Amino acid sequence: MTDRPTLAGGATLAITGSGGSGAVTAGLILLAAVGRAGYFGLLGRSAGPQIRGGESAAMLRFGLRPIECMGDRFDLLVGLDWENVARFADELPLDRDSLILTDAQAGPIPEILVRSGAQVRSLPWKALADAAAEGRVNMVALGMVGAMLGLPLDALEAGARTTLGGKGGRVLTPSLDCIRSGYSAADAVPVSPSALAPAVARWNISGNEAAGLGAVRGGVRFVAAYPITPASEVLEWLAPRLELLGGSLLQAEDELASINMIIGSSFGGVPSLTATSGPGLSLMVEGLGLAVASETPVVVVNVQRGGPSTGIPTKSEQSDLNIALYGLHGDAPHLVLAALGIRDCIDTVEWAVGLAERLQTVAIVLSDQMLGQSRAIIDPPGDRPFGAGERPRLLRPIAQDADPDHRRYRPAPDGVSPMALPGLPGGMYTAEGLEHGAGGTPSSRAIDHAEQLDKRLHKLTGFDYGPDWAEIRGEGDHLLLTWGSSAGPVFEAAERLRDSGTPTRAIALRLLAPLQRDALLEAIGSAGSILVVEQNQAAQCFAYLHSQRALPEHARSFARPGPLPLRPAEIMRALTDRDGREET
Amino acid sequence: MDVAGITPTLRAKDYKSDVAPVWCPGCGHFSVLSAVTKALAHLKLHKERVAMISGIGCSSRLPAYVDAYGFHGIHGRALPLASGLKAARPDLTVIVAGGDGDGFSIGGNHFLHACRRNMDLTYIVMDNEVYGMTKGQASPTTQPDWAKSKLTPHGTGMRPFLPTAIALAAGASFIARGFAGDPNGLTKLLVEAIEHPGFAFLQVLSPCQTFRPEQKEWKHLVHPVETAPTDDPVDAARFIQADDGMALGLFYVRRLPVWQPQNQPTATPADLEREFAL
Known part of the structure; x- marks a missing residue:
């Protein structure tokens, strides 16, 4: 490990163990503690399908700005035990700069992790846990890792109280003891000053x-x-x-x-x-x-x-x-x-x-x-x-009193007819799944079908959805286009590309249907290279955008299935290395 | 229920809408519709506080013929539709109507759980032992040797579903059977079913003139229940197992806890948000 990872510098770590080892609990406490200390953080979890006794991992990333995705690799791997870890080793990218923390008593580190070249340090977690009443290895390890990251002890204690408080003193007290024991046994590291406290409490x-x-x-x-x-x-x-x-x-x-x-x-x-x-x-x-x-x-x-x-x-x-x-x-x-x-x-x-x-x-x-x-x-x-500030709330148009022409499905200029609610005298109607006329009576007439189809379509396509159909960040001739949760790694990839001299814009679609095609085409502009990023095999969004004529012909697809999360570095490679991957 | 004297008394015909039924001449469902409007008039229910809910099938067309709020949903899902409405709007009288295929085949699971949830709903199943709207296929209540459908040319080969037995086993708190050919008895049962606090299941033998013309004979086969309704599920089970399927009346009624959320707000979303603050 070249530099000790720091909270401000974007430390990433994974805590792994078999189900019941408390890996995720330790991660939850660490996240709460880091939040207390004024940093941002993200905790992802990986679990097998077993109810108990399977593998579990907490994956964490910290920083001075909101964390929107996991990184490309982990600085630290905290291995509480090694049972079943091989099942999700591919979710834990390590390298020569990574550090595996474990207790030699937990047994040999699986070969698949050793092969990463990561350095290894054995720490006496079990001995420290055994020395305490009802000691828990995960809490000792947590205290030690917290100290190595430079977290103040009181932040760790507060994190434990928040996370375990509901379980009562019989759990909380020995946990706090173990956290303190691990903390004081860690290498003496100068405690990081807490990040600037935000004006409003974070969540x-x-x-x-x-x-x-x-x-x-x-x-x-x-x-x-x-x-x-x-x-x-x-x-x-x-x-x-x-x-x-x-x-x-x-x-x-x-x-x-x-x-x-x-x-x-x-x-x-x-x-x-x-x-x-x-x-x-x-x-x-x-x-x-x-x-x-x-x-x-x-x-x-x-x-x-x-x-x-x-x-x-x-x-x-x-x-x-x-x-x-x-x-x-x-x-x-x-x-x-x-x-x-x-x-x-x-x-x-x-x-x-x-x-x-x-x-x-x-x-x-x-x-x-x-x-x-x-x-x-x-x-x-x-x-x-x-x-959006004090923009008015979007509410259901409701019939307020007996309108002489209260026909439920009467075509309206915007396609939305006021809805009578049960209890309103004079508003009675039968809601219908059969095609119907304006009053709701079933109808198989072509004219009614056309009128109601148009009503239901135009009320959606004619509505002004404002600017929130997508989130757009950055400027550049390169464009990463995505939707949903892939926005996190895409935003980071675009930022890193910009920082390294490849001007890249990122568009993440929030409203997929009805597609805001004109606005999307305007946002795409004359981008020279376009990559549509998503986590599925069939390039579903890419195909959809093409079907809507919302993508230039030269747009490419980067689509791959789960369960491995998309990571910023692979997106950067896919954008810059045209030959690196088969194009859709 | 109305406060006496505030609204003019409505007659049964005032509860009929101006939509013409799609039913065949002589269909039993006409008299069920008539009994529903009579029961609503008898109970003096405000039209706008009544909701008629149904799925798909001949009998499921009934809501549109009643001048009340209604929802004609999808096949088999009338009970969940009604349960959601009642959960959100306990002030309404919610009546569910449908047929034997809708309720016992495609909607069978919902029937079980509606019985055990025991919400204050009335469920009328117009049972004619046939799928009429799709032109005459066997339903769950069809006898095993009925071979008139091309779909089951040798009959179904399965014993029929016993609606009252299933309802009892699933925990329904009101189980009765009426007959379309006995409008007065049917109206009385409907009034009792609507007034019952809990899930009231009313099986109505409602002959299909088109696909089951032999059901014209039902009027000679039905007979009143000879004993008073029991509140003992063991007695009810004994009665139902010995029943020939033609006994008319209220078999079983029992006060059981009614599932109905009635929460008063004590917090706002902003109050809830505090739990997330560090």
């Missing part, structure tokens, strides 16, 4: 919690859902909190039920949402068509995982774009959005709820395992999505 939040928060900020008060990895934390966060807000969460018998339940509650006037992952979204698709046809607002947060079928439930992939765009039968226009980061989950879900309500339609928000199950230290969000 420690996961992407799934952020999606839940975005939902309630957007006004969602009813959720029906079925448990599924990796979306369950959205629901676990929402269930008790919806009760506090006067709403509720219903655990449904399956996803067919959950989507229809939220259509029912939304029909009743309550903004409603469900969260799921690929297999659940597949089951919901018929229901989504009903919501489109009946013009009932609903939001689906789809936390993507490796597919198809059961696929890789615990790992990330951006391969549900096609089903989100095209899964519905018939001509069924709806909204598809993608969160660009953990903090962006708050704003994008809130925006999606507002858009679905305002336009009386379906919004599918694509998150993924990497966003959902990672945690970050973030600046708190603004009062409105994307820092």
